[in-house]
Amino acid sequence: MLKKKDKYVVAVVGATGAVGNEMIAVLEERKFSIGQLRLFASERSEGKTLEFCDKAVTVEILGENVFKGIDIALFSAGAERSLHFAPFAVKAGCVVVDNSSAWRMDPNVPLVVPEVNPQDLKWHKGIIANPNCSTIQMVVVMKPIHDAVKIKRVVVTTFQSVSGTGKRAMEELLQQSSDMLNFKEIKPVVYPHQIAFNCLPHIDKFMEDGYTKEEIKMVNETKKIMGDDSIRITATTVRVPVFRGHSESVNIETEEKLTANEARVLLSSAPGIIVYDAPEKNIYPLPVYAAGKDEVYVGRIREDDTVENGINMWVVSDNLRKGAALNAVQIAEKLITQIK
Ligand code: NAP
Ligand code: 3JN
Numbered sequence: 001m002l003k004k005k006d007k008y009v010v011a012v013v014g015a016t017g018a019v020g021n022e023m024i025a026v027l028e029e030r031k032f033s034i035g036q037l038r039l040f041a042s043e044r045s046e047g048k049t050l051e052f053c054d055k056a057v058t059v060e061i062l063g064e065n066v067f068k069g070i071d072i073a074l075f076s077a078g079a080e081r082s083l084h085f086a087p088f089a090v091k092a093g094c095v096v097v098d099n100s101s102a103w104r105m106d107p108n109v110p111l112v113v114p115e116v117n118p119q120d121l122k123w124h125k126g127i128i129a130n131p132n133c134s135t136i137q138m139v140v141v142m143k144p145i146h147d148a149v150k151i152k153r154v155v156v157t158t159f160q161s162v163s164g165t166g167k168r169a170m171e172e173l174l175q176q177s178s179d180m181l182n183f184k185e186i187k188p189v190v191y192p193h194q195i196a197f198n199c200l201p202h203i204d205k206f207m208e209d210g211y212t213k214e215e216i217k218m219v220n221e222t223k224k225i226m227g228d229d230s231i232r233i234t235a236t237t238v239r240v241p242v243f244r245g246h247s248e249s250v251n252i253e254t255e256e257k258l259t260a261n262e263a264r265v266l267l268s269s270a271p272g273i274i275v276y277d278a279p280e281k282n283i284y285p286l287p288v289y290a291a292g293k294d295e296v297y298v299g300r301i302r303e304d305d306t307v308e309n310g311i312n313m314w315v316v317s318d319n320l321r322k323g324a325a326l327n328a329v330q331i332a333e334k335l336i337t338q339i340k
Contacts, residue, residue, distance in 0.1 A: 007035030014077030015039035022325035090126030133323025245287025285316035
C-alpha cells in the first residue's frame with residue numbers, strides 16, 4: 001500500500017509513446033513530488049534517453065521484476081501489457097494507474113475522473129483505471145448536468161484526432177498530407193483507408209452488432225463512472241484528420257428542463273470546464289485551441305426542442321492531456337493527498 005512520503009518513486013510504462021511522453025511532461029509541469037522517475041518501454045527503446053526536469057533518464061526494458069521500490073506506476077503501453085504486468089507491479093507494492101482498457105470494466109477496479117467520481121479512489125486494491133479519452137471529456141460535462149436535472153439519454157458523435165492512435169498515426173497523417181499536396185500515391189498503413197483529407201467512421205474494431213469497440217467503451221465506461229446504469233447512451237465515433245484534440249457533438253435529454261443559459265451558468269462554475277460560447281463572434285471550441293490545454297471546452301450550447309427537455313453542445317479537449325496523461329496524473333495527485 002502507498003505510504004505518505006515527501007517524494008515518490010514514479011514509473012511511466014510506455015514512456016516512449018504519445019501518451020507516455022505527455023505523462024512525463026505533465027509530471028514535470030505540475031511539479032509532482034518525485035524522488036526518482038523510472039521509464040519503461042519495449043526492447044525497441046533500449047538505450048534511449050528521455051528528458052525530465054533537464055536531466056536525461058534512460059529508458060529501461062519492461063519486465064515482471066522491475067517494480068520493486070516503485071510507489072506509483074502510470075501505465076500506457078497497451079492493454080496486453082497492462083493485463084500481464086499490472087499484477088506484478090501490485091504484488092511489488094506499487095499502485096498502478098492504468099491508461100488502457102484492460103481493467104476499466106473490472107468490478108474490483110475503480111474507473112476514475114477526479115472531477116466526477118473521486119470517491120471511488122477509496123476502494124482501489126492496487127489498480128486504478130483511467131477511462132478512454134472520449135469518455136473522459138464527455139463525463140466531465142455530464143456530471144454537473146446530471147446532478148442538476150438528471151440525464152435520461154445521450155446521443156454522442158465524436159471527431160477524434162489521430163494522436164489517439166499513437167505516434168505512428170500522427171506520422172501517417174503528416175506523410176499522407178504531404179503526399180496528397182505533392183500528387184504522390186497515398187499508402188494507408190495504420191488506418192484501413194486514407195486519413196488525410198478524409199473521415200473514417202471506424203475507431204477500434206467492429207463488434208457483431210455493428211458498433212465499434214470505441215463506441216461500446218464510451219457507453220459502458222460512462223455508466224460506471226457516473227454510477228448510474230439507467231442513463232441511455234448511443235455513440236458514433238469518427239476519426240478525423242486532426243493531429244491533437246477530440247471534438248464531440250453531444251445531445252442530452254434530461255428529466256427536468258435546463259435552458260441553454262442555465263447550462264452555460266452551471267457549466268461555467270463546474271471544475272475543469274471552460275464555457276467558450278459566443279457564436280455571434282465566431283467563438284466556439286476548436287481542437288487547435290484546446291491542444292496543449294488542460295480543460296474541457298464547451299460551446300454551441302442550444303436547446304433541442306425535438307424532445308421535452310433536450311440540450312445540444314460541442315465539447316472539445318486535448319485527448320493526450322485530459323483524455324489520458326493529465327487525468328492519470330490527477331488521479332495520482334488525489335491518491336497521495338488521501339494517504340493518512
Ligand atoms: P504509442 O505512441 O504507440 O506508444 C506505445 C508505447 O507502449 C511505447 O512506449 C512502446 O514502447 C510501449 N510498448 C509497446 N509494446 C511494449 C512492450 N511489449 N513492452 C513494453 N512497452 C511496450 O501509443 P500511445 O498512443 O502512447 O498509447 C499507448 C496505450 O495507451 C494504448 O495502447 C492505450 O492502451 C492507452 N491509451 C489510452 C488512451 C485513453 O483514451 N485514455 C488514449 C490513447 C492511448 P516502444 O517505443 O519501445 O515500442
Ligand atoms: O482512438 C482514440 O482516440 C483513443 C484510443 C484509445 C486506445 C487506443 C488503443 C488501445 C485504447 C483505449 O484507451 O481504450 C486502447 C485500449 O487500451 O484498448
